[in-house]
Amino acid sequence: MSELFSPTGGPRGLYIRTFGCQMNEYDSLRVQRLLAPLGYVPVSDICEADVIFLNTCSVREKAEQKVHSFIGSLRRLKKIKPHLKIIAGGCVAQQFGEKLLDRFDHLDIVLGTGGVSSIGQMLKRVEEKGGRLACMTGEENGVNDQSGGTEIFPRGSVTAPVTIMQGCNNYCTYCIVPYVRGPERSRPASEILEEVRSLESSGVREVLLLGQNVNSYGRGLAESSTFVDLLRRIRTETGIARIRFTTSHPKDLTDEMMQCFAEADILCKHLHLPVQSGSDRILARMNRGYTAAVYTEKIRKLRRICPQIALTSDIIVGFPGETEEDFKRTMDLLEEVRFDNLFSFRYSDRPKTSASAFPDKVRPETAANRLLALQSYQADVTLRKNLAEVGTERDVLAEGPSRASNGQMTGRTTHNRVVNFEAPLSTTGQIVGVKISFAYSHSLKGDVIVRSKAQPGRDL
Numbered sequence: 001m002s003e004l005f006s007p008t009g010g011p012r013g014l015y016i017r018t019f020g021c022q023m024n025e026y027d028s029l030r031v032q033r034l035l036a037p038l039g040y041v042p043v044s045d046i047c048e049a050d051v052i053f054l055n056t057c058s059v060r061e062k063a064e065q066k067v068h069s070f071i072g073s074l075r076r077l078k079k080i081k082p083h084l085k086i087i088a089g090g091c092v093a094q095q096f097g098e099k100l101l102d103r104f105d106h107l108d109i110v111l112g113t114g115g116v117s118s119i120g121q122m123l124k125r126v127e128e129k130g131g132r133l134a135c136m137t138g139e140e141n142g143v144n145d146q147s148g149g150t151e152i153f154p155r156g157s158v159t160a161p162v163t164i165m166q167g168c169n170n171y172c173t174y175c176i177v178p179y180v181r182g183p184e185r186s187r188p189a190s191e192i193l194e195e196v197r198s199l200e201s202s203g204v205r206e207v208l209l210l211g212q213n214v215n216s217y218g219r220g221l222a223e224s225s226t227f228v229d230l231l232r233r234i235r236t237e238t239g240i241a242r243i244r245f246t247t248s249h250p251k252d253l254t255d256e257m258m259q260c261f262a263e264a265d266i267l268c269k270h271l272h273l274p275v276q277s278g279s280d281r282i283l284a285r286m287n288r289g290y291t292a293a294v295y296t297e298k299i300r301k302l303r304r305i306c307p308q309i310a311l312t313s314d315i316i317v318g319f320p321g322e323t324e325e326d327f328k329r330t331m332d333l334l335e336e337v338r339f340d341n342l343f344s345f346r347y348s349d350r351p352k353t354s355a356s357a358f359p360d361k362v363r364p365e366t367a368a369n370r371l372l373a374l375q376s377y378q379a380d381v382t383l384r385k386n387l388a389e390v391g392t393e394r395d396v397l398a399e400g401p402s403r404a405s406n407g408q409m410t411g412r413t414t415h416n417r418v419v420n421f422e423a424p425l426s427t428t429g430q431i432v433g434v435k436i437s438f439a440y441s442h443s444l445k446g447d448v449i450v451r452s453k454a455q456p457g458r459d460l
Contacts, residue, residue: 158202344371420446
């Protein structure tokens with residue numbers, strides 16, 4: 001029983017810091033589940049931790065720098081608590097491997113993207129025999145032990161992510177993902193359905209299907225299955241109320257997939273479709289596999305099929321060789337499409353990628369000015385779209401108390417807009433009608449409305 005307690009005599013504290021994407025958040029929850037049988041309980045105060053797990057991201061240079069800085073800051077805590085074990089996992093761990101142990105002598109374990117399932121074994125080995133370890137592999141095909149059922153999420157969770165695939169085969173010239181996550185590997189549909197049903201039985205109402213490129217789901221599986229097939233099976237073979245998914249690649253967005261937004265009542269009317277640039281020349285250098293015209297035509301077709309669809313996207317500014325004309329074409333595309341929201345970044349070199357060797361880098365100050373102009377434009381568009389919501393009635397899935405608390409609940413519309421409203425805590429998990437009364441830059445506020453008849457929970 002001694003292994004279940006810290007040197008202070010209580011349960012062992014597990015502090016998890018997640019950097020980057022939603023797939024990392026999912027892996028962090030897996031770590032929490034895998035260490036629970038060893039007596040580790042989550043703590044919010046890092047000073048109470050006996051184990052610190054850092055789930056890292058290296059998609060952008062700034063994210064990687066944050067990881068290195070945070071690991072360095074833990075040196076002082078390690079001196080105060082010598083028994084403390086510090087573990088680095090995720091993409092930065094995969095990228096640097098044992099070099100992280102060389103750089104940070106207070107780091108105990110490095111786990112690559114394929115080593116999460118080994119965390120318990122590695123931790124026990126270090127505790128019993130001492131030393132420092134690195135494990136860069138461990139999961140067969142990198143997708144084993146993905147299903148966590150109800151145990152992976154805290155009881156009462158209303159929404160939950162479900163990884164359906166990992167890795168990427170696209171090799172965009174700026175992206176490190178194929179090098180740290182490996183090639184595409186899809187999970188069997190039966191395994192995914194089992195996880196969704198398990199989550200549903202624990203009270204989850206909405207699932208977020210995750211993958212680097214969900215539109216290519218099914219390639220390489222022994223069974224014949226596409227992403228559309230999977231969506232249809234989740235709709236007909238589970239009782240989940242809502243489905244969202246991310247991320248999609250424009251070149252793989254088919255007419256059949258578009259049609260799902262009009263036909264599938266439980267599929268949220270929101271699509272995140274990264275365009276990255278509005279310049280065909282830059283798109284070709286990025287190896288994106290489509291032109292701006294092809295992208296915008298798909299948007300027009302999607303809006304004809306589902307007029308109420310909300311669209312978000314990713315943009316990279318300052319890609320090597322980007323001229324003022326190239327940037328203008330990106331701004332022209334934003335003006336034409338008018339995204340509901342946008343995630344935009346300055347280009348940064350990533351190890352092993354083709355673009356890191358491109359010689360014609362854009363000056364940092366030029367890229368910064370372009371990013372500021374783009375973000376200012378999009379902020380105005382997003383606010384105007386939010387203001388247009390005032391007076392409308394929206395179905396909102398109540399997720400729980402708002403961050404500001406003050407008695408308000410928070411949730412999301414089918415369009416992925418955050419709405420705060422006054423309602424009792426008992427509405428958590430319910431889809432309620434809300435009339436929007438105020439609009440802000442990043443959220444909406446409204447009042448619960450009483451309808452003449454009950455709305456079916458799956459009919460959004």
